Amino acid sequence: MKTAVVLFTRDLRVHDQPALAAACANAEHVVPLFVLDPALLGRSANRDRFLHQALADLRASLKDRGADLVVRHGDTVAETITVAKKAEAEGIALSADVSRFAVRRQDRLREEAERHRMSLRLLPGVTVLPPGEVKPGGGEFYRVFSPYFRAWEQAGWRDEVATPRKISLPPDAGALGGKLPDPPPGESPDAAEGGETEARRRLKTWMTHIDAYDDQHDAMADDDTSRLSAYLRFGCLSPLSLANAARKKGGPGAAAFVRQLCWRDFYYQVTAGFPDISGKPMRERGDTGWRHDPHALEAWQSGHTGVPIVDAGMRQLQAEGWMHNRARLITAALLTKHLRLDWRDGLAWFFRWLIDGDVPNNSGNWQWVAGTGNDTRPHRKFNPIRQAQRYDSEGDYIRRYVPELAGIKGPEVHLPWRLDGFAKLGYPPPLESHGDEAVWLR
Known part of the structure; x- marks a missing residue:
């Protein structure tokens, strides 16, 4: 293949990036988009x-390897096909x-790619184990975590792919587009900084x-x-690389952390099987x-x-x-189980x-707390005061926020x-509780 387009979505990295690695291995020229x-x-x-x-960080990493990031504005499918046609690409990864939204985008992109006689290749990289890799007998996906965790642990993980040392852009790639606006200000003054460089620094720490x-x-x-969840969400860090690093470290702490990574994969396979999870x-x-x-x-x-404890979490x-994470459970439980407001x-x-x-993960965890999702104990209660006394015994978290x-x-x-x-x-003073445990404030 002479030229391939790599469409980045939620995989903004160059390390263990299967789509990028596959394009570099199979095409003479690659257009990162x-x-x-x-x-x-x-939103x-x-x-x-x-x-x-x-x-911005991804662009810098690509430039270090002789390439650049083509940035376009508009409908993802339409812009990808436009770039691929201009670059005379034969395939998209x-x-x-x-x-x-992502599945519809993939389906539309496949239709358009086939119409223009291009191949489309979907690769893993968003989770440790691809959704659907393991399935229960007689079912489309696991609805309970524990059996999924057992299957997930026993399943063979893919090998991490090598980071491309050199990426060759096609001639006249500069005409494909590339202006990236300055980062918008955001709303949270103490928010973490994005990018693979920061993600890998945090991973090492x-x-x-x-x-x-x-x-x-x-x-x-x-x-x-770890505070790595945002970097996993945007793919600045490979979830497989993180899981492998934890397994290599070993010990009870690492094992508990790997289990949390499995929870992340669990909700991805749930969402693949139940796309209406947010509504x-x-x-x-x-x-x-x-x-x-x-x-x-x-x-x-x-x-x-x-x-x-709730107000500290929300602030x-x-x-x-x-x-x-513990505050997420407590705040969600107050809203759904005590205030009885819609999850x-x-x-x-x-x-x-x-x-x-x-x-x-956001939708799956909210449904779990509300009792509408994958919790085998849907009527589980979180008494916020007892939770605070247990997990913030001296109140330092509360005083901080x-x-x-x-x-x-x-x-x-x-x-x-x-x-x-x-x-x-x-x-x-506390809001009135409308749950079954109205005495929790006494």
Whole structure:
């Protein structure tokens, strides 16, 4: 093959990038392409900023290898075909994805490629194990995590692909396009910086801390988590490379972390089998009795529920575009199980702010907490006060993000309404619970 186009989507890296490696191995010239599609931009200012930072970093890595990143604006399928025709490409390669939007894009691209007598090749790279690689007997996909985890551990993973040392652009590639706007400002002032360079730096650092993950990952004040989720979401870091690095490290901490990576793969195969995961309940049993309460929803969104651990999590979300995983469970449980507000309202708010927000994991986790998804215990309750006392025992996480309570020492910060002088703190009393455990505030 003389020329191939590599369409980057959620795989913004050069290390262990199967689509890029395949194009370089099978074509004399390669056109790296990214399309800024209006259908995907503007949903989250934080993700838009991270994306632009990642693209700038990808461009620098490609230039180091003698190439460049062609950047186009418009419908991804139309722009990809336009570039491929101008470059006289014979084939297009990209990483397979699972969301409804991504699958439709892949189907449309295949139709157009065939119409113009080009080949389209979908390659792995978004997950450790491709969705559909393992399936239960008599079923399309695993609906329960534990059996999936057992199958996932036993399955053979693909080999990591080598990073191309040299990438040759076709003649006149400069005419294909290439202007990348400066990163937009985003909304969260303390958000992480995007890009593969930063991802690999964080990976190296994380491997020196991973031993404590099993015991410490739920300790909210210590924040002993990898903070790599955004880099996985945009493919700045290969999930397979991360899993391999953890396995090589070994030990209980690494094993617990690999299990979390499996949860990520789990929701990808769920989404491949149930594309409506963001809008429809997987199990109707828990999707009843939602209240409509705009005041309570706004209080939850802004971090003014009067429940300190919840408010700390919601304020961290807006400050950083990220939230500790334990806080995600607690805040989602308050919304759905205590306030009885629709999980889709919470899902939408997280999608706006989270840099790592993607369809499979954001939607899958919200359905799990709401009792409409893959949890085998759909009526599970998270008492927010008990969760705070267990995972932020001295209240340091709360004081970090809720300045109104910064002067309250020790665990008393979990129940500030019991203190003398509470009215002077400028902090709201707790919202009324509408769940089955209305006594949790006593």
